[in-house]
């Protein structure tokens with residue numbers, strides 16, 4: 001294995017991204033950046049949607065570049081910290097849930 005991206009986006013699904021508390025960052029070559037929080041992502045795609053397919057459906061709202069092209073880069077970012085503001089309400093998430101396939 002050579003050193004590649006930490007997560008293989010080609011096999012990663014929206015569901016696994018959401019369950020790991022991550023958001024999606026889309027950055028276009030024109031400089032436009034879009035950050036999608038899990039709540040937005042879940043409203044846009046089914047959990048079984050692969051991240052790459054999600055990216056391909058994306059289109060830059062500024063220059064119109066297609067997400068299927070290399071102009072648009074997709075990265076993941078952890079957003080769990082952003083939701084830990086309210087101390088009282090901690091959402092219970094299973095730390096190690098693996099899809100038993």
Ligand SMILES: [Zn+2]
Pocket residue numbers: 028029030031032060061062063064065
């Ligand atoms: Zn653009």
